[in-house]
Amino acid sequence: MAVMKFGGTSVGTARAMQQAISIVAREAELSTPLVVLSACSGITNTLLKIADASGRGSLDEAMALVGEVRSHHIGLVRELIPSAESQAVLIPRIEELLSRLELLVKGVEIVGELTERSRDMFCSFGELLSTTVFAAAMQAAGHRAEWVDVRTVMVTDDHFGFARPILKECMANTEQIIRPLQRAGTTVVTQGYIGRTEDGRTTTLGRGGSDLSAALLGAWLHESQIQIWTDVDGVMTCDPRIVPEARSIRVMTFSEAAELAYLGAKVLHPDTIAPAVEKNIPVFVLNTWHPDARGTVITNDPERLSGMSYGGLVKSIAVKKGQSIINVRSNRMLGRHGFMNELFNVFARYRVSVEMISTSEVSVSVTVEDAPFSQELLGELREFGQVDIEHGVATVSVVGDNLRMSKGVAGRIFGALAEVNLRMISQGASEINVGVVVGLHDVPVAVSALHREFFSGDDAAGIFEVPAGKA
Structure with missing residues (x-):
């Protein structure tokens, strides 16, 4: 039933x-x-x-x-x-x-x-x-x-x-x-x-x-x-408003769906399908107006995954607009324990949700929702060091369970984005996504280039379906 x-x-x-x-x-x-x-x-x-x-x-x-x-x-x-x-x-x-x-x-x-x-x-x-x-x-x-x-x-x-x-x-x-x-x-x-x-x-x-x-x-x-x-005809390889050639994904894992949702794709929010994950109940994303289209099935069932040509290096490209970068530079970071805990406690106190993180020896860069920031928040951050804010950026993330088992992915991503100015780079802790931050005006170019790189030829074989009405 x-x-x-x-x-x-x-x-x-x-x-x-x-x-x-x-x-x-x-x-x-x-x-x-x-x-x-x-x-x-x-x-x-x-x-x-x-x-x-x-x-x-x-x-x-x-x-x-x-x-x-x-x-x-x-x-x-x-x-x-x-x-x-x-x-x-x-x-x-x-x-x-x-x-x-x-x-x-x-x-x-x-x-x-x-x-x-x-x-x-x-x-x-x-x-x-x-x-x-x-x-x-x-x-x-x-x-x-x-x-x-x-x-x-x-x-x-x-x-x-x-x-x-x-x-x-x-x-x-x-x-x-x-x-x-x-x-x-x-x-x-x-x-x-x-x-x-x-x-x-x-x-x-x-x-x-x-x-x-x-x-x-x-x-x-x-x-x-x-x-x-x-x-819509299931989960798409990217936003079809950006890339009209976007295709419907035939099958994906719960972890891929969760990652995409967190990263801005219009996919089921991971919290909402957690009960299905616990019971390993497959979740089908289907189109009311094209009920005979196969849509997307989200599952962890190995049999179903292998039986539906799960393969493919990348599953989808997610975009989250309306972001800002906050850069905190401080020599106090070097070799000091507890620095990160203190810094992120500031964001927690002001109820600012951090989306993407990138660190070096003396700096931390995070993306957060683009909004006017209170002077109190900025004041506390400046106690750690120099603070710079860049408004009007977007995160672009390449997602797929097979990324963690594949060599040369980063090279292909950055090769495809050679003509795009990357403001920030991050790999998710789950190792199934690689994200970059670009200016809003660069989003169409970046997404189109990545889609060409990963969703043509052998990478896309057998895991996608042309949306109904586009065949």
């Missing part, structure tokens, strides 16, 4: 929902899938705007935005559910959810304070609405489906905005609530991203929460695979 997670673009319109329903129906002919949905595309952002408007007392603005949410979902109902009788049952359920949203708006506006707890409650309405419409549309089309509020299953701590499940309770709830429906041949439609505390307060799981929900449920149910349905 499979967990099928559909992202926002896959359920954002009536046509998209119809396409997703057809994919679920096809899977239901083989097994009883569990369907996990995100909010319709753009709705979570609208809900956050509603939350912010409520917090600053802009009641009219917030209510107007609620009207947009209402219009979108009622429009979906009218397009997807042809029966007036069925509409008459479903629309009041939509209105009930929206009435609760309006009450939340008024409550926050009266109090004049928007808390993380309230923000989570605002965000939850997106998934509750999308799944309500989707489940009803499946039923109207004659499919055996049932809507389940995931908050009855996903019990979490009270870290609002980044809650984590209480595993023992969640696993017991999964067995008691979802398993019997699956055994009865019913397709369960539920929400990603949201949960509840033990005393019933709504939480969200943070970035990639819908993918995490799908992976957790798949692990708790011991499913055979997790399918992530998006609007």
Whole structure:
């Protein structure tokens, strides 16, 4: 059996929902899938705007935005559910959810304070609405489906905005609530991203929460695979907006996927698929609009890897824009123990996340998110030595498990980048990525050169697939 997670673009319109329903129906002919949905595309952002408007007392603005949410979902109902009788049952359920949203708006506006707890409650309405419409549309089309509020299953701590499940309770709830429906041949439609505390307060799981929900449920149910349905043909060799010749990767390991995600590629965030890694459940990244395309499978199963022509030196090239380099030069580094610990404690105190690191005898260079830096942070860094900052750079990383076992990789990388000014060089501790830092204007040249070097000829043989529509 499979967990099928559909992202926002896959359920954002009536046509998209119809396409997703057809994919679920096809899977239901083989097994009883569990369907996990995100909010319709753009709705979570609208809900956050509603939350912010409520917090600053802009009641009219917030209510107007609620009207947009209402219009979108009622429009979906009218397009997807042809029966007036069925509409008459479903629309009041939509209105009930929206009435609760309006009450939340008024409550926050009266109090004049928007808390993380309230923000989570605002965000939850997106998934509750999308799944309500989707489940009803499946039923109207004659499919055996049932809507389940995931908050009855996903019990979490009270870290609002980044809650984590209480595993023992969640696993017991999964067995008691979802398993019997699956055994009865019913397709369960539920929400990603949201949960509840033990005393019933709504939480969200943070970035990639819908993918995490799908992976957790798949692990708790011991499913055979997790399918992530998006609007792209799997994981690509690089950003196709930079290199139109980018191709879909047929298979990759969990470590490669994790490295790419950390380095800026639009791949599943490693934290979200950790439950699948623990149970070695394969994760498929598939295209809702090209359901017959093979997409990408992420797995550590040696049999699957060897059976799908895993080889290839490099799997993908990741780019992370919006970065700055901070250089700290100090003679105090030389032979002194504890220097690095003291330096990185400064970044930790100011909540600055360090992305890439390069060191020498008397200097440390790091990349961080490009943003105005507080004078307090810079002041503390200058206590270590001379500090220089270079804004407007990007990291470009070459990733592949086979890099660690191959000779001459660095030579090929730097040969391909001979015409590019490299500001910084780093090899990841995992030994499966080599990264460089370049100016933003050099990104297209650098990525194109690396793609030509590693994704033509023998290096690419057997591990890629031409995306649907490009053959």
